[in-house]
Amino acid sequence: MQRLTTLAIFLVIGFFAQFIDGTVGMGYGAFSASILIGVGIMPALASASVHTAEIFTTLISGVSHWKFGNVKKEWLLLLVIPGAIGGGLGAYFLASVPGNTMKPFVAGFLLIMGVLILYRFIRPKKEVPNSRLSTVVTNPKVSKQRIGALGFVAAFFDAVGGGGWGPIATPGLILTENTEPRKVIGTVNMAEFFITIVIAGTFFITLGTEEYDWTMIGMLLLGGVIAAPLAAYLCKKLPARILGIIVGVALIVYNLRTLLLTIF
Numbered sequence: 001m002q003r004l005t006t007l008a009i010f011l012v013i014g015f016f017a018q019f020i021d022g023t024v025g026m027g028y029g030a031f032s033a034s035i036l037i038g039v040g041i042m043p044a045l046a047s048a049s050v051h052t053a054e055i056f057t058t059l060i061s062g063v064s065h066w067k068f069g070n071v072k073k074e075w076l077l078l079l080v081i082p083g084a085i086g087g088g089l090g091a092y093f094l095a096s097v098p099g100n101t102m103k104p105f106v107a108g109f110l111l112i113m114g115v116l117i118l119y120r121f122i123r124p125k126k127e128v129p130n131s132r133l134s135t136v137v138t139n140p141k142v143s144k145q146r147i148g149a150l151g152f153v154a155a156f157f158d159a160v161g162g163g164g165w166g167p168i169a170t171p172g173l174i175l176t177e178n179t180e181p182r183k184v185i186g187t188v189n190m191a192e193f194f195i196t197i198v199i200a201g202t203f204f205i206t207l208g209t210e211e212y213d214w215t216m217i218g219m220l221l222l223g224g225v226i227a228a229p230l231a232a233y234l235c236k237k238l239p240a241r242i243l244g245i246i247v248g249v250a251l252i253v254y255n256l257r258t259l260l261l262t263i264f
Contacts, residue, residue: 014223022231026166033162070186
């Protein structure tokens with residue numbers, strides 16, 4: 001009975017993690033990894049488990065966003081190629097360091113992700129009264145190099161922290177490009193599928209699969225698959241600001257607790 005309850009909890013975690021990620025473009029890995037690390041799973045195994053489940057959830061999410069017209073196709077390769085390199089390096093680095101050594105650092109990183117997400121959604125939008133000036137300020141074009149660098153950094157920290165792709169890539173693109181937020185969210189979700197394959201594959205090679213809890217991964221996966229199409233559809237319907245604030249606060253509180261327990 002206790003095992004069934006635990007599996008049901010992981011199903012719910014997978015559902016809400018993907019629902020959050022699909023609607024605001026961030027949160028699946030950070031949310032899931034925070035909980036797994038908090039219950040005692042080592043950072044490398046937590047990240048590996050999350051990314052294994054994400055292979056399928058990001059595929060469903062990416063295809064759903066593509067179907068609903070939320071993907072900016074010209075950005076995909078610019079994000080995917082450097083992102084795959086950064087993700088592979090991040091996974092190799094995390095797998096090479098003892099779990100107990102990395103745990104406080106990963107919890108600290110996820111805490112920072114919570115702060116960034118919270119800031120992203122609570123900061124007031126700037127309004128520029130002069131229409132001509134507004135065009136200059138809000139319509140900068142992102143260089144290919146900048147998109148590539150953003151993809152590399154986001155994927156590296158995504159692998160190391162179990163989450164970070166969305167919290168870094170989504171705000172980075174939204175803040176520097178005059179594109180509808182739903183297009184940024186959809187593109188980031190689509191690119192994440194390809195990067196997740198590289199990260200999960202790197203963990204398979206470096207860690208082996210003997211310690212994986214495949215039932216837990218299956219529940220995370222199932223919950224995410226159920227939520228992905230719904231989240232993609234509701235991406236342009238829900239008040240993303242409120243949801244983003246809730247995610248940020250939850251990450252801060254949970255990872256602060258994990259960090260304090262690890263240190264003291």
